[in-house]
């Protein structure tokens with residue numbers, strides 16, 4: 001089945017689909033709209049980078065739960081896909097089932113959290129951290145039940161992202177982000193820079209927001225990390241004495257296409273909105289750190 005046909009088929013099956021066609025590859029984003037199966041307000045968008053000739057594929061953040069995840073893989077007709085996970089939050093890996101025969105690639109920190117090696121990790125992230133005062137979005141009970149069934153995940157499923165070699169020209173970087181051990185993917189296609197940037201920004205109900213998680217590092221640091229990664233993406237300069245970090249931030253700077261964990265962000269149309277949010281958040285954070293110093 002061609003990609004165009006597969007997209008139509010997915011739409012018939014209650015998926016919201018976005019697609020980008022480049023000379024060598026197609027990128028398909030799939031979001032589960034089925035309210036009896038999805039993760040409610042936490043449903044993510046799973047991205048598939050597909051070579052239409054060979055049907056080889058790279059999957060970023062498999063988040064379609066249960067049988068519907070297998071259905072997506074079948075409809076796309078992809079062969080031997082490799083999956084990657086951008087951060088350890090449940091919405092970015094719960095649909096790993098169809099991809100578990102290959103290794104799943106993510107940062108070492110995510111592997112440690114998901115396999116229970118990171119001290120207190122699972123309880124802190126999923127039972128307390130995820131559902132603290134900052135997170136007013138309701139998580140359906142079925143998702144919490146999934147977590148109880150799945151965690152800790154088998155360490156044999158995973159491999160560090162630094163070991164991933166693939167044919168799609170995607171480079172992965174570990175950088176500060178919404179969580180510790182966040183992974184960014186960057187590729188060039190038809191002269192365009194495409195950035196997969198986890199949950200740095202979230203759009204929902206027509207609102208744009210930065211969702212701060214205090215799972216591990218102190219509050220101020222999490223906000224600083226968000227801002228540090230967000231500023232170069234929107235063409236704003238950052239100051240850091242860390243040369244390696246500066247180099248990585250340069251790599252994610254000024255993308256033409258920004259694919260966030262919960263859907264694409266229209267940079268051209270909504271840049272100003274994002275910049276205002278980033279600067280306001282930075283200003284607020286500076287005020288807080290001044291008063292607590």
Ligand SMILES: [Zn+2]
Nearest residue numbers: 044091199261
């Ligand atoms: Zn998410």
